[in-house]
Amino acid sequence: MTGNRNVGGGRGRPPLRLLLPGTLILVLLAIQFVPVSRTNPPAADGPVVGADVGGLLRRACYDCHSFETRWPWYSRIAPMSWLVAGHVNEGRAHLNFSRWPALDFALEDEFLRQIAAEVKSGRMPPDSYKLLHPEARLGESERNLLIRWAGGGISP
Numbered sequence: 001m002t003g004n005r006n007v008g009g010g011r012g013r014p015p016l017r018l019l020l021p022g023t024l025i026l027v028l029l030a031i032q033f034v035p036v037s038r039t040n041p042p043a044a045d046g047p048v049v050g051a052d053v054g055g056l057l058r059r060a061c062y063d064c065h066s067f068e069t070r071w072p073w074y075s076r077i078a079p080m081s082w083l084v085a086g087h088v089n090e091g092r093a094h095l096n097f098s099r100w101p102a103l104d105f106a107l108e109d110e111f112l113r114q115i116a117a118e119v120k121s122g123r124m125p126p127d128s129y130k131l132l133h134p135e136a137r138l139g140e141s142e143r144n145l146l147i148r149w150a151g152g153g154i155s156p
């Protein structure tokens with residue numbers, strides 16, 4: 001009576017409650033093999049600035065806007081790796097301090113104008129980044145310092 005529940009099927013098939021986590025684990029393992037571009041090509045020095053401005057740029061911007069990215073441990077694990085690499089590659093495509101010496105003055109000026117605008121509006125560094133990198137949060141005086149530098153036009 002009660003011992004007959006297996007008759008007619010179910011044998012050899014894993015129960016549903018194991019199938020779901022098992023599939024999830026397999027998918028998580030499989031996506032680790034998707035290649036991610038996580039490079040740090042040779043970097044030229046950034047703009048010529050004082051140590052104070054330079055320190056702020058390195059603290060709050062260089063991870064995404066230079067070839068001197070400090071790749072965190074979670075940037076090695078998919079799917080976070082895709083998000084981090086996406087941010088870095090997109091950030092570098094817009095503005096790359098490691099390519100600064102190769103820019104002409106007009107472009108430098110345009111970037112400085114953009115930097116001042118982004119810092120003034122608080123859009124940069126992005127909120128999601130500040131969440132995981134509290135050291136990148138800028139105080140008001142630090143933001144003002146960056147805005148004054150960038151708003152001043154072409155760097156000397």
Ligand code: HEC
Binds near residue numbers: 057062091094129
């Ligand atoms: C987590 C990565 C990350 C950090 C850190 C970061 N940025 Fe960005 N930044 C991006 C991405 C991605 C874009 C392109 C998409 C966008 O505009 O949102 C961008 C775009 C920009 C642009 C171009 C905006 C435009 O009008 O095209 C400027 C200027 C900029 N960032 C300045 C900064 C400055 C200055 C800092 C530091 C105070 C900083 N960013 C920190 C990721 C980052």
